[in-house]
Amino acid sequence: DADSMKERYEDSFDIGAAVELYQLEGVHGEILKRHYNSLVAENVMKPLYIQPEEGVFYWDDADQIADFARENDMTLRYHTLIWHNQVPDWFFEDENGEPMVDETDPDKRAENKEVLLERIETHVKTVVDRYKDVVDAWDVVNEVIDDGEPNDEGLRESPLYQIAGKDYIRTAFEAAREAGGEDAKLFINDYNTEINPKRDNLYSLVEDLLDEGVPIDGFGHQAHIQLDWPTLNEIEESIEMFAGLGLDTHITELDVSLYGWPPEPAYESYDAIPDEEFERQADRYNALFNLYERHDDDISNVTFWGIADDHTWLDDRAEEYNDGVGKDAPFVFDTDFNTKPAFDAIMDAYEEE
Numbered sequence: 001d002a003d004s005m006k007e008r009y010e011d012s013f014d015i016g017a018a019v020e021l022y023q024l025e026g027v028h029g030e031i032l033k034r035h036y037n038s039l040v041a042e043n044v045m046k047p048l049y050i051q052p053e054e055g056v057f058y059w060d061d062a063d064q065i066a067d068f069a070r071e072n073d074m075t076l077r078y079h080t081l082i083w084h085n086q087v088p089d090w091f092f093e094d095e096n097g098e099p100m101v102d103e104t105d106p107d108k109r110a111e112n113k114e115v116l117l118e119r120i121e122t123h124v125k126t127v128v129d130r131y132k133d134v135v136d137a138w139d140v141v142n143e144v145i146d147d148g149e150p151n152d153e154g155l156r157e158s159p160l161y162q163i164a165g166k167d168y169i170r171t172a173f174e175a176a177r178e179a180g181g182e183d184a185k186l187f188i189n190d191y192n193t194e195i196n197p198k199r200d201n202l203y204s205l206v207e208d209l210l211d212e213g214v215p216i217d218g219f220g221h222q223a224h225i226q227l228d229w230p231t232l233n234e235i236e237e238s239i240e241m242f243a244g245l246g247l248d249t250h251i252t253e254l255d256v257s258l259y260g261w262p263p264e265p266a267y268e269s270y271d272a273i274p275d276e277e278f279e280r281q282a283d284r285y286n287a288l289f290n291l292y293e294r295h296d297d298d299i300s301n302v303t304f305w306g307i308a309d310d311h312t313w314l315d316d317r318a319e320e321y322n323d324g325v326g327k328d329a330p331f332v333f334d335t336d337f338n339t340k341p342a343f344d345a346i347m348d349a350y351e352e353e
């Protein structure tokens, strides 16, 4: 019987975790080495950190994550080559430091588009070149579509779209393919992939991009989910739909929040969370991994968006919307790094006859 998550699922998919630099050491580092065989940077590989000024690349932090993956024989997911968020201001400014999106002159707009596409190409190729030996999967673009009704072309109205239109996606994928070769696995990644109208809009978009010859190899479901949202059926349908396009499937940012939106019921502290909540969460994780395992022909990586309950982006949400009340507990290790009921639930999940 396996006693680590990575052994338990070695015949099915890689088990990954998102990390900040400090988590490569100490008890986090120990848990990482024991239970996970895949890694992703929670922040330091995003454009804001990698190319803070035009032509000035900052590799130190990203290198540490890449080295940890190399040394410990882990696969690395690169998150993310292009995103509208956590991107430096200069990316969307013209040579006078003015925002490109405010441009009304159509000629100027076309010029700006060329400049932006070149920036995307340079950024993507430079990064892919540096890490292609260790990166197994690239989030080439992230969150390109809105939750609600998207615009005519089905995309989010981000500066990327407003300046370059849909072409920014093609440029990013083609640059990644050119630099990474056929071995580079190129992903489009998004959240709420289970929920309509977003799910169907995203599906049409990916289908169109594939028809147009954009080199996409994989689809990333972020899976920032809750105890009973979305339903298991919705999750399964969505996995089947996108895999049906012939794409590799990764679960890229898994966490199971105890709360809805806004965070309610909001527990005053971690200790105030009742045991029943952890039991419900264990049931949820059990059902989920059971489902993932049934789809292991399609799913090749399941990555958690963190390691233990001491550190989760969900707590920033409580800070922002709930005066800090509503400590969340989305993972399978608790704030003292002990395993939770959810851990046992994952280890015991469905075993094929």
Ligand code: G3I
Binding pocket: 042, 043, 085, 086, 142, 191, 222, 253, 313
């Ligand atoms: O680096 C600065 C630091 O210098 C400053 O002192 C501190 C003060 O607030 O902020 C630090 O930046 C924070 C950054 O994380 C690094 O810690 C930002 O404020 C904070 O907004 C940022 O949050 C990240 C968020 O993406 C940004 O949108 C989260 O850690 C990260 O978990 C989250 O990850 C995203 C995925 O990339 C895409 N999918 C959704 C997922 C969750 O939102």
